[in-house]
Structure formats: C-alpha cells, structure tokens
Amino acid sequence: MNTPQALQLNPENSFSISSSCPAFYSPSSIEELANIAKAMDKPFYVLGAGTNTLFVNNVTPAIIHPNFHGIEVKDCGDRVLVSGQSAENWHEFVQFCLNRGYYGIENLALIPGSIGAAPVQNIGAYGVELADVLDSVSWFEFSSQTLRHFTNEQCHFGYRDSIFKHALFGKGIIVSVTLSLSKTWQPKLSYQGLAQLGADASAEQVFNQVVQLRQSKLPDPKELPNAGSFFKNPVVDEDVFNTLQQSYPDMPYYPQRNHQVKLAAGWLIDQCGLKGYRQGNVGVHQHQALVLVNYGQASGRELYQLAQYVQQQVKQKFAICLEPEVRLLDSAGLIHLTEVNN
Template identity: 55%
Template sequence: MKSASQFQLKQSNSFNVASITPSLYQPASYADLDDLAEVLNQPFYILGEGSNTLFVEDETPVIIRPGFKGVDIEETCDGYRVRVGAAENWHQLVIRCVEQGIYGLENLALIPGSVGAAPVQNIGAYGVEFADYCQEVEWFEFSSKSVKTLSRQDCQFGYRDSVFKGALYNQGLIISVTLIFPKNWQAKLSYHGLDVLPEDVSALDVMKQVIAIRESKLPDPKVLPNAGSFFKNPVVSPEQHRLLAQEYHDMPSYPQADKSVKLAAGWLIEQAGLKGFMLNGAAVHDKQALVLVNKGCASGKGISSLAKHVQTCVLDKFGIKLQPEVRLIAARGEVELDEFEQ
C-alpha cells in the first residue's frame, strides 16, 4: 500500500490551507485494506479530493485516501447499471454518463469531489440527490475486515446525510458505488435557472445549463480557494416558516414532502449583511453568500472563525442556526463548529 509520512496537505484540500498529516495511507486494492488495521488505533480521517473538508489546525489525524478506480457499465432491458470506484472524480462521471446516453446525473454536474464522498454527504443539487440513483454501496468494515454490500435502504440517506455520518461513521470506508438509471428519462427542471429550458430539452443541454449556472455563482477553487456551499440549507417547521414569511415576504422557500420547509442559507446570510464580509484573511463571497473563500492567506482556524461569526449573525437575526456542510478536521479528528469561538 502506498504511504507517506509528514505529508503536506495544502494541495489536497480546496480551501488551500496548510496542514500536515503524520501519515498518509492510500489503499487501492482489497489486500491493501487488510493492512489498515495498524492505522485504526489512532485518530484518522478518510479523505477524498478534499473539496468538502476544512483542516482547522496545523496538523491533521492520520489520513486514509482510498484509491479504488474504474467505471463498469452494464446495459439492461430498461436501464443501465453503473459501478464506479470511490476514487473516480464525480464531475467526470457525470460527463461520461451523459456522453454515453445514460441520463439522470446531469443536474449534479460540476459538484466537486470524489465518487466515494457522494453517498456520505448524499450530494444534491437542482432537485436531484445521489440517493435517487443509488442501488448499493460496497463498503469495507474495519472491525471484521470484510467487504459488505449496503443497499440504498441500508445507507439511510437524508438531506446531506447518510448512515456513514451516523452509525457507520469511521467504521469502514467506501470502495465503490453502484447506480441504476432507467432508460425512460425525463428532465427535472423545477429549480430556478432550469425552468427556462423547454420540456423536451436534452440531458446534455441540462448539464450545460447546470454548469453555466454553477460557474456564474460559484468561484473556481483553483482561482479563489473554497469548498462550495459552506452551510446546509436549513429546514424549518411550517409554523416557523409562516412567522418568518410574514416578516420577510421575498424569502425563498421550498416546501418538503413532510410539510417542513427548506430555506436558502445564502439568502439568510446575505440578509444578515454579510455578503463580502472579511475576517482573518477569509471572506463571505461577494457574489454567493453561501460560499466562504480563502483570500490567499487564511488559516483553517481563521476560516472556521468566520463561519462561526456567520452562524451567530444569522441566529441573532432569524432564530435559525446554520449547520456546516463542510467537515471540520482537527488533529484529534472531526470537530463541531460550536467548539470554536468567534
């Protein structure tokens, strides 16, 4: 198994913050997985492409970066079955599927990160979630040193959530995912920006539109380091939504199947007067308030301090406590934003 000591992670996270791991392990075969036992008696973190991770200290735990690659496509009578290695790039998978006439993921184009991270976060955008197409996840269980196959139901998907962030947190790692796509595809165009497209639009044109929208709103991490949406869109009760809507008539809202209401975190942050706000070398992006950016010299602690300030301001104004979508990693492992002072 490939490994390295005192490995610098600045190029391995999209916030471009400097942090060093004492050991980096990169399992890429089933045999490599058996060798991980010696790693698991100390704090560790499973890292994909680092696009949803903020290292908040100068040192991280041991890093495990899965290296499983490969895309296998099987056509059936009514659809396609696609098995993808955890280390494959998500956006490249979307492009490949659309180009090969396999439709469904086009609304999830340009989401950064690896395929293995997609089920952990249950990534989603423009009315589509990873869970919509997941059939199963191949998962290596540390305790038994065995490979398990988890069904979609086993994964317990929720809004930006899964069993991998709950009961199975740090109990194993994802090797591959298997997705199912029906041939009777229909474009999902309900979200603003896609609703201008004709009903008979092609999946390729939907993907192009999604890419154009995301590029217009979100800064390129290679130019302005960031991790995309820093906070989750909050979900509130119908009663809380009704009270807020009475005061804020133009507040965007999205009713959910269980009668709760999802609000736009970016709108809340902007209304709190924080768009463009800078602190400790980090800033709320001046075009999309949901994105926090590293202006070039911010530390992980500095960015987390800005996030805490944003959280406090929104709570004071709206009575809503925003929760990070980005994972905060200290030397002892994953930590909560509440552990940081402004």
C-alpha cells in the same frame, strides 16, 4: 501496504489550508486496505478529493486517501447499473454517463469531489439527490476486514446525510458506488434556473445549463480557494416558516415532506449584510453568500471563526442555527461548529 508518511496537505484541500498529517495512506486494493486496518492504532480520517473538508488546526489525524479507480456498466433492459470506484472524479463520471445515454444525474454536474464521497453527503443540486438514483454502496469494514454491500434503503439517506456519517463513521471506507440510471430521458426542471429550458430540453442542454449556473455562482477554488456551499440549507417546520414569511414575504423557500420547509441559507446570510464581508485573510464571497473563501494565507482557524460569526449573525436575525455542510477536522477528528456567545 504503502508506507505511511507525514505529508503537507495544502494540495489535498480546496481551501488550500496549510496543515500536515502524521501518516498518509493511499490504498488501491482491498489487500492494502486490510493491511492498513490491521496497523491502524490511531485516529484517522478518510479524505477524498478534499473539496468538502476544512482543516481547522495545523495537524490532522492520519489520512486514508482511497485510490480506487475504474467504471463498470451492467445492462438491465431499460435501465443500466453503472458502478464507479471511489476515487473516480464525480463530474467526469456524470459526463461518462451522459455521453453513453445513461440518464438521471445531469442535474448533479460539476459538483466537486470523488464518487466515494457522494453517498456520505447524499450530494444534491437542482432538484436531484444521489439517493434518487443510488442502487448500492460497497463498503470495506475494518473490524471484519470484509467487503459489505448496502442497498439504498440501508444507507439511511437524509438531507446531506447518510449512515456513513453516523453508525458507520470511522469503521470503514466506501470502495465503490453503483447507480441505477435510465436509458430514457426525462428532464427534471422544477428547480430555479432550469425551468426556462422548456419540457423538450435535451439531457445535454440540462447538463450545460447546470454547469453554467454553478460556474456563475461559485468561484473556481483554483483561483480563489473555497469549498463551495459552506452551510446546509436549513429545514424548518411550517409554523416557523409562516412566522418568518410575515416579516420577509420575498424569502425563497422549498416545501418539503412532513410539513417542513427548506430555506435558502445564502439568502439568510445575505440578509444579514454579510455578502462580501471580510475578516483579514478570509471572507464571504461577494457574489454568493453561501461560500466562504481564503483570500491568501489564511489558517483553518480563521475560516472556522468566520463560520462562527456568520452562524451567530443569522441566528440573531432569524433565530435559525445554520449547520455546516463542510466537514470540520482537527487533530483528533471531526468537530462541530461551536456557537459564539454574545
């Protein structure tokens, strides 16, 4: 087993927050995972590429950083099963599939992070979710020290949600993810920004358009530390939406199942006059209100307090409580974004 060691985590998170962990493990085999499971007697957190986590305090729990690499392909006639180990870069995995004519995840290009984190969040963008193409997940269970396999249905996917956030949280680690992709190209262009490509658009054109759109909207975390979209797009009942639309007829919306409507969190924040808002070392990005940024030597607590303020302003104006998409971590583990009282 690799020896646990304290580590400064600035390079391990896209917010570039200064924090340290009491022990850092980077297993690259099932045997190492089993040994870590035997020795783990303290709170821990599984950290992938660190692109969706905010370290709120100066100290985190022990960190397990999976280091499993490799991609395997199984031909299944008109479809193909592509398995990626958890530490593989997601965007590079999308490119790998595109270059070989395996279709279905072009709309998910340039989403930061690792393959292992993708099912946890059920990542999604431009009208496609991971749940649309996921075949199965291989997951190492600490208690039994065995590898278990979960089908798409068993993952209990929801909007930015899965079983790995709930019943299985803290009980194991995703080792690999298998997708079922098509060899026949069928574009999905319903989302804003893609429709203008036309029905005969190639997979490469869709991929390039998604990359261009994301780069135009989201700042590069290497230049301006951030974690992309900080908040989830809220989903409300139709009656709530209808009431809001009477006051805000230009409000963007996306009909969902079960008489619900998804709203644009960035638009809600923008309507509160917060685009470009700044509090010391942190702020709301000037071009994309859904992104919170670290302008310098910000602490995790400063970003947490800014998120509280944004949440408060949106609730006051729209009676909607935004939930973070970014995962918030203190020394004991994951925490919630607590609303600020007036």
